[in-house]
Amino acid sequence: xxxxxxxxxxxxxxxxxxxxxxxxxxxxxxxxxxxxxxxxxxxxxxxxxxxxxxxxxxxxxxxxxxxxxxxxxxxxxxxxxxxxxxxxxxxxxxxxxxxxxxxxxxxxxxxxxxxx
Amino acid sequence: xxxxxxxxxxxxxxxxxxxxxxxxxxxxxxxxxxxxxxxxxxxxxxxxxxxxxxxxxxxxxxxxxxxxxxxxxxxxxxxxxxxxxxxxxxxxxxxxxxxxxxxxxxxxxxxxxxxxxxxxxxxxxxxxxxxxxxxxxxxxxxxxxxxxxxxxxxxxxxxxxxxxxxxxxxxxxxxxxxxxxxxxxxxxxxxxxxxxxxxxxxxxxxxxxxxxxxxxxxxxxxxxxxxxxxxxxxxxxxxxxxxxxxxxxxxxxxxxxxxxxxxxxxxxxxxxxxxxxxxxxxxxxxxxxxxxxxxxxxxxxxxxxxxxxxxxxxxxxxxxxxxxxxxxxxxxxxxxxxxxxxxxxxxxxxxxxxxxxx
Numbered sequence: 019x020x021x022x023x024x025x026x027x028x029x030x031x032x033x034x035x036x037x038x039x040x041x042x043x044x045x046x047x048x049x050x051x052x053x054x055x056x057x058x059x060x061x062x063x064x065x066x067x068x069x070x071x072x073x074x075x076x077x078x079x080x081x082x083x084x085x086x087x088x089x090x091x092x093x094x095x096x097x098x099x100x101x102x103x104x105x106x107x108x109x110x111x112x113x114x115x116x117x118x119x120x121x122x123x124x125x126x127x128x129x130x131x132x133x134x
Numbered sequence: 135x136x137x138x139x140x141x142x143x144x145x146x147x148x149x150x151x152x153x154x155x156x157x158x159x160x161x162x163x164x165x166x167x168x169x170x171x172x173x174x175x176x177x178x179x180x181x182x183x184x185x186x187x188x189x190x191x192x193x194x195x196x197x198x199x200x201x202x203x204x205x206x207x208x209x210x211x212x213x214x215x216x217x218x219x220x221x222x223x224x225x226x227x228x229x230x231x232x233x234x235x236x237x238x239x240x241x242x243x244x245x246x247x248x249x250x251x252x253x254x255x256x257x258x259x260x261x262x263x264x265x266x267x268x269x270x271x272x273x274x275x276x277x278x279x280x281x282x283x284x285x286x287x288x289x290x291x292x293x294x295x296x297x298x299x300x301x302x303x304x305x306x307x308x309x310x311x312x313x314x315x316x317x318x319x320x321x322x323x324x325x326x327x328x329x330x331x332x333x334x335x336x337x338x339x340x341x342x343x344x345x346x347x348x349x350x351x352x353x354x355x356x357x358x359x360x361x362x363x364x365x366x367x368x369x370x371x372x373x374x375x376x377x378x379x380x381x382x383x384x385x386x387x388x389x390x391x392x393x394x395x396x397x398x399x400x401x402x403x404x405x406x407x408x409x410x411x412x413x414x415x416x417x418x419x420x421x422x423x424x425x426x427x428x429x430x431x432x433x434x435x436x437x438x439x440x441x442x443x444x445x446x447x448x449x450x451x452x453x454x455x456x457x458x459x460x461x462x463x464x465x466x467x468x469x470x471x472x473x474x475x476x477x478x479x480x481x482x483x484x485x486x487x488x489x490x491x492x
Contacts, residue, residue: 022163023259030167031244034174035237035389039221042385046220055225057288058380068287076300079464083303086472090310093479094266097317101486108487115476122472131468133461 078130082122089118136432139255166258170248174396181395183209184442185449192453219384224286227381231285236382236389238278243393243400245271250403251325253413253433264325265313268404269306272359275397276302279368279378282390286381294377297460298361298368304467305365308355311475312348315482316408319345329412334419336411342490344482349409351475353448356401358463360394363452365463399445406440413437 057064093111100107125131145165149158183198183206190197198205224232248258249268261267276299283295317323319341320331331337338345358365369377379390406412413433417425458466484490 020259020261022159023166026163026167027170027245027248027258028241030170031241032237033167034171034244035240038385038389039236042217042219042221042388046218046384048220054222057224057226057286058375059288059290064289068289068292069284072292072296076296079300079304079468082468083307086307087303087310090307090314093314094263094317094323097314098321098323100318100483101321104487108483111483112480115480119473119476122468126469131464133464 075133082125082130085121086118089114136253137255138253138433142255170244170258174244174247175392177399178392178396179209179213181399181445182212182391184445185395188446188449189453192450213388216385216388221384221386224288224381226287228285228287231281232381235278235282235285236386236393238281239275239393240389242272242275242278243396245274246400247396249325250400250437251329251407251412252437254326256434257325260324260326262322262324265317265323265328265404265408269310269313272397272400273303273306275393282382283378286378288381290374290376290380291378294368294374294380298378300460301358301361301365301368301463304464305355305358305471308351308467308471308475309359311472311479312352312355313404313408315344315348315475315479316341318479318482318486325407325412328408329414332411332414334417336409336414338409341482342485344478344485345409347474347478348482349405351471351478352405352409353444353451355467355471356405357448357451358467360397360401362394362398363448364455364458366452367457367460367463398448399441402441402444402448403437405444406437410440410444411436412440 057068092114096107096111100111103110146158146162149161153161186208187197187205198208201208201211223229245259246268249261249264249271251257251260259267279298279302280295283291283293283298286292316328316337319337320328322328322331332340334340338349341348357363361368368374369379374380379387382390413436415425415428415431415433415436417428
């Protein structure tokens with residue numbers, strides 16, 4: 019039942035884009051001009067490649083994000099049962115979160131959170 | 135409160151009375167698909183019109199006024215304009231990824247859109263892990279944005295996409311932590327259950343201070359999650375022309391635009407559902423007459439009223455504050471919102487475990 023609905027929603031999304039683009043392609047005008055295919059950089063031709071090395075700062079934040087996102091995955095099932103676990107659930111998750119905060123503090127002290 | 139599943143069950147029994155079961159289910163699936171598409175388009179149109187009018191109001195202008203009464207036909211004219219614009223293909227772009235990106239962005243947006251409970255029994259995907267599914271689905275969108283920026287072979291697009299990626303994945307943590315705070319309070323992840331639990335009071339009030347802190351964090355992080363407001367530097371017009379969708383034209387661009395606005399509505403809808411009671415009417419304990427009158431207002435009116443109130447709040451923020459720099463955005467998230475969110479979660483657990491909530 020759920021799986022059928024999920025498939026229906028995914029197909030709807032694909033159909034929405036396909037129909038919108040299909041109508042647009044069918045009724046929109048078309049003209050060819052070599053200038054149109056160029057990258058839009060306000061009239062100046064692109065210098066060199068656009069696919070190039072990129073700032074490493076983004077990568078550091080992605081790594082940090084990975085740590086905390088996995089943590090969220092662990093926390094959700096725990097959050098659903100914490101009322102039955104009681105104090106035991108509180109204590110066990112307290113140490114988990116303290117370790118996480120220590121990890122964040124380490125990254126902070128190392129300067130990974132500074133944007134240079 | 136009117137249960138919408140009576141209508142769906144009536145349609146199902148009427149269809150199965152004169153046709154085989156399989157055909158009836160197929161027709162229902164098609165009907166669901168058409169309904170989602172229509173709701174998606176209508177909400178996008180309302181949101182675009184609202185954005186222009188609210189923006190005009192905050193800047194002491196009138197906004198669109200010429201086309202139709204109070205400019206109401208303006209949005210339809212814009213949609214038609216978008217349809218008859220040429221779709222330009224870029225010569226040096228990675229064509230497969232360039233065309234794939236709008237599909238992924240719309241897919242993420244529609245998957246999370248169909249999780250929202252509009253009224254009692256009026257929701258498409260009501261999983262028992264609903265809120266977790268919604269977070270997972272909405273985070274696919276960042277892949278589409280990164281693809282759009284990378285495949286365009288344009289430096290503006292690439293910078294916009296990278297900024298957008300860093301910002302969206304960072305703020306997802308705060309969204310997750312503030313949602314977790316409410317899941318701890320409810321011990322369920324199913325949207326219909328979460329709304330049912332708020333019959334005697336909204337979670338914003340039932341959860342003491344942690345729920346209010348979570349609500350504020352959610353609004354800030356949700357605003358950043360959809361690249362709007364003071365956090366709109368992925369598409370900062372003054373420095374990046376249009377960010378990740380610089381190279382997209384016509385309907386290609388229109389799909390990104392629509393997805394952005396519906397994502398804003400989804401953020402507001404989730405906030406309305408988990409903090410403000412979704413389709414539950416406002417009940418004040420002790421005032422029975424007042425509560426009975428409130429029960430007569432249908433559920434979807436409550437849901438949309440709450441959602442559009444939060445949308446209006448976020449638009450107010452957008453048109454009031456100046457844009458932040460990328461280092462300020464990341465500092466706000468990692469040095470303030472994440473530690474506050476984690477401590478807030480612990481506070482909420484203490485309140486729930488020792489039964490201090492209402």
